[in-house]
Amino acid sequence: MRRRVRRAAALAAAVVLGASACASGPGGGGDDDTVTLWVRDYQKAIMGTLADEFNATHDTQVEVTLVPATSFVQKLGTAVAAYQGPDIASLDLVFAPYFASAGVLADVTERVDALPYADDLSPAHLDQVTYEGRTYGVPFTGDVSVMFYNKTLFAEAGLDPEVPPATWAEVQQAAEAVAALGDGTNGFVFSGACGGCNIFSLTPLVWASGGDVLNADGTEALLDSDEVGGALQLYRDLYDAGTMPELVRTDAGPNAASAFQSGTVGMRFDGTSFMSTLVSDGSVDFGVAPIPGQDGGSASFAGGDVLSVMTGADNPDGAWEFLQWTTDRDAQQVLADHAILPIRMDLLDEIYVPQDPRFAVFADALSVGHVPYSIVENELFNDNNGVWAGLVQDAVFGPGSVADAQAAAQEDAQAILDKAND
């Protein structure tokens, strides 16, 4: 496969430049011991470190290619369709069902089952790599959604900074108290025009209250359920009470996080990597707590990456060697050392939690993590102009009622699911 790419590149170069074929590719690798891996660009540091460690101790050599995060799925899809894909892909776990359903991920069921720690892998990740009863990958990194709150503002507003809100009413109350401080402070911030952000940060409210957005096998939409309506109503009340900055209406990702970072916002639901940002920034004194259900309880979106071997892989055994190594102790330790949530439930307390007391919240969140399972995840939830993003817009900011927005979204979502599953 690599050879074919290289030959095509050389041919193109020769034709275009009118020169003799001189492109032999970098390094001159391409032998049987090399496996290629694609990963989203923002994981450059961690994947580079892992690859170096692996390459130093193995005959098999892994070659990492960084792909821009925003176009990863598209690039991987088109490359695979043209038989130019990598041997291994590091996928955002929500896309695993789609790629598995399209038959481009290799079945590794027996190999995963044979792992001595098979039962200790993050259950939410395993659900996502399972398609029609077979396993198509292994968990790689964890990224869970939790509540970040500004302890300084909580104290100023007369709230106990060590007792974060544990019900929806307490969230509302805390947001109003912080917003009442005035001087440009806000109680709560989220990205109102971002589908992916809200499936990550808003649905935990639904799960923690016993509801869901899809049924278990991803064939039925549950967007008109009471729990979804309740969560949306909470956001609408927070907005109507003036606890959110105006940017939430149109933010598709980048600005809501900056607002919390600037120290003027009381609460925000975000993931593990936001903690690293806040720690290295150092300007906000923040606490971490689980995202609460309506009357208590908590839930989280168990996100992160899974590693899959592609069906067209030149070297599937070498690829599996790397997959197995990344789920084992050494590699998991590397993840933990880089403040990335490992996916081995049996190792969390030993290698991850001791680093920072707040990490315990992430570890607990992973064990109660959910992910909606769908082969049309991208169209349904991640599209910023799609059904889910539209529902959030209409229900939280729209002129109509939450129930009307839910009814319309439910119909559209079910139509998409029916089309995909027929």
Place this chain on the structure above:
Amino acid sequence: MTAPVMAPPAPGGVALPRRRRRRATLARRRTRLGVLMVLPAVVMLGLFFLWPLTQTVRMSFYDWPMLGEHTWVGLQNYTDALTDSDFLAAVGFTLRYTLIATPLLFAVALVLALLVRGGTRAARAFQTIWFIPVVIGMAAASYLWMYLFQPDLGPAAAIGERAGLLDASQNYFATFTSALVIVLAMVTWKVVGLQMLLLSSGLQSIPVEVTEAARIDGAGRWQAFRHITLPLLRPTLALVLVFSVAGSLLAFDQFFIMTAGGPSNSTITAVFQTYRTSFIQFELGAGAAMSVLLMVVLAAVSALQMLLLRNTDNA
């Protein structure tokens, strides 16, 4: 495999037309050199334009998911696109945007071009200042302006509030009109410099004598502009307008980044919808059909413009 035996050419057959051939060879050699010179361009064109184009047209007749088997569906993708309310809304918005952006850009560019006509040092300095944004990428410019007008965060919103024009905590991307105004302001700032440059080179090519003669005959400033400058500027006008219309019909980055298609999907352009169909819904065939439709419209509009702005005065 054995090499086929080539019969040597009969000596008589070559010798006879030798002289005629030599003369022909000279002309032919020139032609051959010409062909050789344009060959790289032809190859590039074929490789990066014609080949993808034929592929796109081919794909538009298939149900072609990003992964998996594709099946022939004939004109299905086209009829789907033409009855798809999302796509039609996107096309409608694109046309409206083009109808606003084109005259706006043209008017501003013409005024700027007339202002820098003197060729003094100051004029040249301003010409440079207005041209600078052209070399910034559209995506970078979009992010910049989006940040500038972010409520509570953006400096432009803050300055606007001090000047008593804006409310810094109001979200101007949350309503259709204000969002469109900000995008149009950004696009004007970003591309007007190029149009100004094209128009001022057109203005420079108009001989001073013609205008002077008109003045001597008693034509006023407006009359000279209306009856001398504008008609002589016609070829440049055609160029500028075709560029401008094509650019507006193909608008994508500015809306994708600045408004993300909102509020309530009201600023989704035709290319934006094509992108969603191809790379979010993974229906490459349907996306290809939309691209082809867009290309046909673009070609038709450009042809019409060329026709209308053709230099008919001399005929």
